[in-house]
Amino acid sequence: MDFASFLTSLGTSLIIFVILMLLFTWLSGKPGNHEIYFPNRIFKGMEPSSRTRNPISWIKEAVSSSENDIIAVSGVDTAVYFCQEIIFNATANLLMLMFFFPAFSMMVLAGIVLLPSLLPLSITDHSITQNNTTSNGTFSELDKFSMGHIEQKSPRLWGHLIAVYWVSLVTYFLLWKAYKHVSEIRATALMSSEVRAEQFAVLVRDIPPPLEGETRKEQVNSYFKAIYPDTFYRSMVVTDNTKVNKIWEELEGYRKKLVRAETVYAQSKTIDKPEGIRPMNRIGFLGLCGKNVDTIEHCNEKINGLITKLETEQKVTLRDKQLSSALVFFSSRVAAASAAQNLHARMVDTWTVEDAPEPRQLIWSNLSLQFYMREVRKYIVYITVALMVVFYMIPITMISAFTTLGKLVKLMPFIKPVVNIAPIRTVLEAYLPQLALIIFLALLPKLLMFLTKLEGIPSESHAVRGASGKYFYFVVFNVFIGVTLSGTLFGNFKDLEKSSLTKIADLLGKGLPDNATFFLTYVALKFFVGYGLELSRLIPLIIFHLKKKYLCKTEAEVKEAWAPGDFGYATRVPGDLLILTITLCYSVIAPLILPFGAVYFGLGWLVLRNQALKVYVPSFESYGRMWPHMHARFLAALVLYQVTMIGYFTLKLFYFTPLLFPLLIFSLIFAVVCKKKFYGFFEHTALEVVCHELKESPNVERVYRSFVPPSLSSDKLDGDHYGDA
């Protein structure tokens, strides 16, 4: 790619972004689109749109909103996510400032008297001829700014060496500050005087079999009453809800159908035809065959039948399908927080207790998995994911092989006539493998989430953290290292056989500079097009309008159509971390990437702040437990960067390369100290935080009820009934 085409691609992206932003300004002004652009506000019962028509008013709002606004509207997790954005941006900006304005950095760190600017160092080194640049002479203008332009063994490399230290120190400092800050946010949220259901409950798993003639309920109650005579409130034994859930879903389906049929019937009562047309449907397969019945009557009939069935099943479930786990409720927050940390039984694999997640994010089906089952599953999933990360090309190749036209035709003979048309055949043959790859990549987060849930994790937020971590390793390994090494790897396959740390460092050092331009473009594309689409929400808008027009009949259906979903941390965080890894790794080799990184995180902060305030509705609150994961992966990126630099300096035959090794050791110490100091509070709730007074004395009965799953709650089955079953 030469300089001109780089500029072209950058320009195109910018134009797309501007168009998308203008579209956003225009579309978000229309009241009919408010459900798409301000759903979170509508949910919170606030005024959807600001009055002004100013195209940049959203930027003003985003900038002027404080962290507390974010916490109030979108929860602690989102605020923590912004901490990430801020620290990423700060890293990029601080480094950029340092590289482009050495004077500024000298002012800031007067101690380090001479922090040489790397760009002048690179540009003024004419000892390497144009033909000899790292990108094989095709991109010489940009290469001038890179470290590849510097001669081997040149003393100018000292500047770059100091820069590596500087980047690392800045990162340590910012990470430390951020961890401290996030820890404070978490503490503030946990010590809030609001009554939060999950703060009064703990989740008990691996309950041993009850004694003869004792119900689970009695067993759990007597066990906890003995230990916490004053603070134990009551318990809720987890039941096997599969059957009752199925009935309940069927019932809900018929209820929706009934409302829809009634709406349709009401709409059909025009002035001309005051009696209207009663909607009819067939009760056979997919409504295509079978007897034709009056929908309203049919639904009412079904609903009445199902309600009786549900009530019977509820009773059976509560009585006979009790499983080996329970939720236990306490009358004070301190007692619950303390119980979640204590060892209760002698054998650690029985009566395991942990913090209860929010009711809405409980994964009921995982709650009663046994201890060793969870351990075994965990390791199986880890191994599976590790194999997937390393050998992800293999299933794709298999899918590609499977999706050749010949095989498809064999499997589905009915598509043969279509395939035989020449132009369609050509297109299909060309795109089927790529399509398979794209579909696989699109399904990957879902697959990882599925695998993570298989581990037996009890809460959604924990599953999101797990899936996010797995996805991070996947993208870093395959996108970043894959792209970097692919050329080098196949060229030097023999070298790889004796692979060792220094070998890998060498390979990274060799491969990285060649791909600087690719990643520059990648980052630019990501922020211009990615954030443009994010802000303009074109696709949800189109889908919403289509649905509203052709499918939705009732209020509830319309609401469902514009429900914005949540932030999707499972893919968003790894995506950001990938950009961060790229920016970090190139920061010294090709400092030109820094402004791109800075714009990515700056723009991201702006756009996502807008989305957090107005669009996305958080689906859970984990009080910032995502942070330690981000922190660990940020550090992993830093270590990758340090290893890469060691490789690159070795390649430049710089004698003082070993001076970089202490950095690796320091990273390790930093990681250990951070973990020792901060991590405990993210794992458990510190008691000093929850011992603060509450605004009102908590209604533990209400807390208890909020945990009853909808399929088991019923007007007839009052709390006591449920409890004593």
Add this chain to the structure above:
Amino acid sequence: MDFASFLTSLGTSLIIFVILMLLFTWLSGKPGNHEIYFPNRIFKGMEPSSRTRNPISWIKEAVSSSENDIIAVSGVDTAVYFCQEIIFNATANLLMLMFFFPAFSMMVLAGIVLLPSLLPLSITDHSITQNNTTSNGTFSELDKFSMGHIEQKSPRLWGHLIAVYWVSLVTYFLLWKAYKHVSEIRATALMSSEVRAEQFAVLVRDIPPPLEGETRKEQVNSYFKAIYPDTFYRSMVVTDNTKVNKIWEELEGYRKKLVRAETVYAQSKTIDKPEGIRPMNRIGFLGLCGKNVDTIEHCNEKINGLITKLETEQKVTLRDKQLSSALVFFSSRVAAASAAQNLHARMVDTWTVEDAPEPRQLIWSNLSLQFYMREVRKYIVYITVALMVVFYMIPITMISAFTTLGKLVKLMPFIKPVVNIAPIRTVLEAYLPQLALIIFLALLPKLLMFLTKLEGIPSESHAVRGASGKYFYFVVFNVFIGVTLSGTLFGNFKDLEKSSLTKIADLLGKGLPDNATFFLTYVALKFFVGYGLELSRLIPLIIFHLKKKYLCKTEAEVKEAWAPGDFGYATRVPGDLLILTITLCYSVIAPLILPFGAVYFGLGWLVLRNQALKVYVPSFESYGRMWPHMHARFLAALVLYQVTMIGYFTLKLFYFTPLLFPLLIFSLIFAVVCKKKFYGFFEHTALEVVCHELKESPNVERVYRSFVPPSLSSDKLDGDHYGDA
């Protein structure tokens, strides 16, 4: 060593043992020796000796004593130690049975239909000629029984392979049972209805600086009162006691001196001289120079002066020398056990809380070491010990070089005339280096204990565990692996350069069989002479009688002279583990070692049970927290054994050697499962255990007082005074 000399050495050891046992029977019958042979009984206020004069009555008593007797007399730790002895013995016995009576093992494990006896397999293999045995033909009779007698690639090796599996499985099974049993002992002790001071207290360290105008005491009280409003009782801030301790010791010294002087004076009042002789002493250096004073008057004077000084210093200490740690007392066991496990502060490096040890085993000077200081010290100590283990020869060589006669004479010219006498010179020259080695080895446990205490550990029992672990690695590495490899190592030094796991396994496999006889003799010597001396207590007896005759004047001094001390787990446990490692590693290669191992642990069980019941007085009670350490090291020995066997089978060119690798993986899984299942309860106190009712409602004030160090407790300073200072 040939067979005859082996028998001779065995016979000599046996004769020594019999003599020592007879001596014991004779000496322990004399009432004047009761303080040496029954001190624990005397302490407990029981009848010292049993009536019978039967020489084996002690064996009867030892055998008939139950585990509960041991716990009652000597505490849980001792009972756990016997669990170790039993399981070691069971391992050895089970394996022995299996090797020598295959029929028996077949009966026991009917499932494994044909567990071939290894000895017949070895003896009947005549394919290797006598000249070709592993011990270079010098020890052919014993070699016949060993695996070295079997031809390479022989299918008979299948028998040995199965034996390796059998040994491992027996070990897993016994370890599992033992861990479960120890866990029960611990639980029973912890749930006992006696009031034990340490169960009501927790140790709080790393308290942050108090606010302006707040004392430490107020800070601690308000902090814990907020979190535990109902169960918090009071707190005791740890103070810097160095100065007050010094004064107190001086005071105690003068008090002892006074009692001694009074006794001497009373004894001097014979009928002839009813006024007696008032004892006098000089008050200068070592009582050799200075003014001659009347001792009783002088002591009284000093004591009065010191009491005033002590009181002033006590007040100053309590007011001004408060440090950043405290003991916090709760009114219930559950509250204390729960508090010790909870995270209290957001930052994990402040307000760290742990179970309080017993008052008698608190290491006061370590209590207020800061968190990071402890971490840093820990790693420094670990590295130091690791270096010591690996390079222990270096300081010894240095000491040897230093202790040549020439240098000694230079340093201490006054010994010159002695050295110049020819025979003394010869002896000194020959033995000085060895003497240095012996002194170093004798000092090693003390050195390791000193290093362990430097880590900042708060309790004696924990320090003993730490020192014991370090000593284990030292003896296994230097005695076992050192002896085994020394020949092989120096011979094949070039091979070692590319050292890897298989390489080490190879080396072990090569070296082990050559040393079988050495270790046979070693084990025999250990049990015959070691346990003979242990039982007869000759050295303490002699020392006691000498002291009683020439030094002791007062009752207290006599008591001090016969105080038996405790078990000394720090060296005893690693010693046992070394023998176990040897027995395990040779169990298949030279099964003849098994009866020796069995006798070692059987005799050990008998002798030490006698000592536990009658002699040693435990100096602390840690409720069996030693066990996980023993367990881990037992497993380490097992893994070492498995690695050795892999090496040995490789050496025999047996094709199915890889079949042994699953054992290593299984050992790993076993270790992880044991840790997950059992370890938690040894780290913390399970709440279900301590929620049992107490016999009487606890007097927490008395609990509190038991923690006041003697130098700070005083009749004048009543509890409140102390508390409110």
